[in-house]
Amino acid sequence: MASSIRVRATANGDITEVQALIQHPMDTGFVKDAKGELIPAHYIQQLKFECNGKDVFVADWGTAVSKDPYVKFSFKGAKKGDDLKVSWTDNKGASDTTTAKIS
Amino acid sequence: MTTLTGPSATRRLILQGAASVALLGLGNLPFGAAPARAAANDKYPEEAFKQKSEADAIKALYGKTAEPSDKVKLDAPEIAENGGVVPISVATTLDKVTSISFFVAENPSALAASYRIPEGTIPAVANRLKMAKTTNVVAIVEADGKLYSATKEVKVTVGGCGG
Amino acid sequence: MKARTSILLGSLSAALVALALTSPRVVAADKVDPVADAKAFQNFFFQKFPTVKHEDFVNGPYSMNEDMKRQWQEKEEFPPYEFALDAGKEMFATPFKNGKTYADCFPNGGIGIRQNYPYFDEKEGKVVTLELALNRCREANGEAPYSYVKDEMASLTAYMAFTSRGKPMDIKIPDDPRALAAFENGKRYFYTRRGQLNFSCASCHVQSPGERIRAEILAPALGILNAMPIYRSEWSGMGTTSRRFVTCNSQTRAVPLEPQADEYRDVEYFLSYVANGLPISGPGARP
């Protein structure tokens, strides 16, 4: 099974730009299914990016983040070839992790 | 998919074949039970995400109030093409930024996302948020222990609660 | 309930009366001339939207509105169809139980050929769409067919479209009266009003592209299929050409036909042919 996380990390000089897209339903808990029953809330609560043993970005999310969430940020201090570790956990205790090489 | 709840006969007439996205009146719904926590040792701001109003959410998250600042640049569309996916970003020229948070004023709970910005990370974030209806989006930047905000109204005609 | 229906009924009869009064031009025994039709079709859109670059029509409503175009460009930085595209690529490369692959069913191994679909199959005497060809490929290799509207079918066609991006749509109409009849039938389907709202495909996508129906900005009919399959925010997911036809029908309150019904195959043939020369842009992202 392919990872739920897609990351692109590109170093340009001292600044690395990171874009990530995660496959996740991000159900709000307010939407009904075809049978008229509420689909329980199911959403990523925390998404973390680590590089060279240090957190470079931590996202705390509620249900108002769109389905298949996307985020973009930049940080300093990394170079091409460094590993960027990305991990998330959701409100049901599920999680996923991936490591991307900075290009 | 989703169920269509309660559009009036008049609205149905006016729809003229427009899509049947559920426009749930979310503002009126009672807040659901707290979800189970995923991990116990992180600092996920559970309480702040539970607050309905923007003011309460800001208080729960930061314990103080924000002042508007033109150094906080909030970028959001005039009219969201779909309330389910509204691209919103913020950047700032302020120094010593430690966090950036996004609030959608009239969502069922106002706090949408909060980002911790460690030293060395550029204080700029782009993300995509759900909006239940036309309302203000507020970005708050925490810099040197103080809070600065920028606000922009985004019009939503297809609500973002259909999924 | 009752009043509402009557009003809508009234609206239908009024529209029909209006139509009768404005007296459509009497058309006497037209010759089917696809080349002239395509030229007129493209010219109509080029003149209606003189500032839109021709190749931009394949970007649907985003070619017509700046604010939306910006939202789209932001989305395209990491497009929502990315997961479907990856899944499609993997599926395309994975052999069937008998060891064969999709590549064995298509010219050029299925790569860069999207612009030639649908085509008219002279053996069958009917239009064959890419979705149909994919399911026939599966069945010929002992696999169960996929749903035509989304999921695996959307992923597979997303990948095949992606390998054809930028190639001009290139639909042929062979010298076969049945092919001309299919084209004509597709054209008729496109312009025929249906459903309680009394809308044809053309009511929205010829007369009003760029305008809002409630919140949605309508896409121009020209190039609309070049972007298929699409990730629609409104669907929170992917959909194929079949899904687009089916939902369009329901939105006018017409009971949709079964996916890949002859009428749908013909209208896809017509719409693709009149977009000849415009680039494939699929998979697309739409509101």
Next chain:
Amino acid sequence: MKRSLALAVVLALPLALSLAPAARAANEADYKAAYAAAEASSKEAAGMRNQWTVTVSTLAAAKKAADGGDYDRAVAAAREAEALAKASIFQAISEKEAWKAMEIR
């Protein structure tokens, strides 16, 4: 398009008023007759591949009301469904030629 809709609403008002409820309470036989007529028209529309979603749902509503013993409502819904089906048939017939008026040439 918008103008024609507004016009349609104005034109439709007398029609809406003419659909006042019947004076006598309907019975099962009334319903069966009304439903059979509606079903026949609906099948004809489907055969022309021009069924409307509202015909199907109104027909279902008629049946549901009858199952619940509300024959007034069942008859009204069945008649509505029949009218909708007939309108869709009319639409299909008139569009056999009328579509050409919309064609880009």
